[in-house]
Amino acid sequence: MDGLLINTEDIYTIVTNEVLAEYGKGTLTWDLKIQLQGLPGAQAARKVLDYFQLPLTMEEFESKVIELQYKKWPTCTFLPGALELIQYLHTKKIPIALCTSSAKHKFQGKTDHLRHGFDLFDVIITGDDPRIPQGRGKPFPDIWQLGLKELNAKLEASIHPTECIIFEDGLPGVTSAKAAGAYVIWIPHPEALEFLGNTDAVLDGKGELLGSLTHFDKEKFGI
Structure with missing residues (x-):
């Protein structure tokens, strides 16, 4: 988030x-x-x-x-392309979960005025969820695994991690997304790029780096 x-x-x-x-x-x-x-x-x-x-x-x-x-x-406001993508996925009935390291009270403080976007998520998991073991936040994959488990339960589905795309901006998040077994769309802050080193090596063929959510190619993934 x-x-x-x-x-x-x-x-x-x-x-x-x-x-x-x-x-x-x-x-x-x-x-x-x-x-x-x-x-x-x-x-x-x-x-x-x-x-x-x-x-x-x-x-x-x-x-x-x-x-x-x-x-x-x-x-705070939505970043370029974010609200549009959320709305698009919701309209297409593609299951979407938000998994944020923010505690619930911080999540609410940040999003109360942006409910028109965040209410479209099928599942929301916050970092203080008691089902995430202590010390198992990102870069561990637990939060993504819980998000997928909740999606499958709510939608009575059997979505596999390899069928998922995880969008991330931070390095710990990219590491956790890869560990969860999903494909990663990495969109780092422009000012972070020079400190990230070899981003291809970080992704290791399990994702791609974009400059903005506006550059996400939906057709490439058939959505």
Whole structure:
């Protein structure tokens, strides 16, 4: 969701930089940012605290960023091509699940004003779902496996992972999508590209890299 469907990755960066500035700790740059994308909130926060040696407890840091985030969530918008793709897949009755590392309360804060898009998903799994074992967030495949299980149960279907496309923007998400056995459409943030290394090697023939969701070729996949 974040950075793939809506522009909340940019908001995360802005908020983190505001907290870092308060302690004279510089700015969050993409060489570190790519390590945070797709991680459960607590893991990402711990990386920031350790990297910048912030004089805060996890609870203090989370409190500061959450207060700033909730002021900004109502301003987030769909990224180019995202709403159109969701609507298209829904119209074509193609099963779609949203699997986000965001906790449920953050998901709601980010999407309450965007329900016209997010209400079209057949299944929504958030990162704090108790069925995901502790420590098994992305890059592990558990969240995708749960999303597919719920799709099959709700639709009384038997969709196999190899029949699925997973859309991702972050490196941990791409790793988890490959581990789940799906084909990956990787759409990284433009500013992240120079830090991703050999993207072909990362995908390993199990997906493709695009510059935007607007470039997704539906005909190629028969949809």
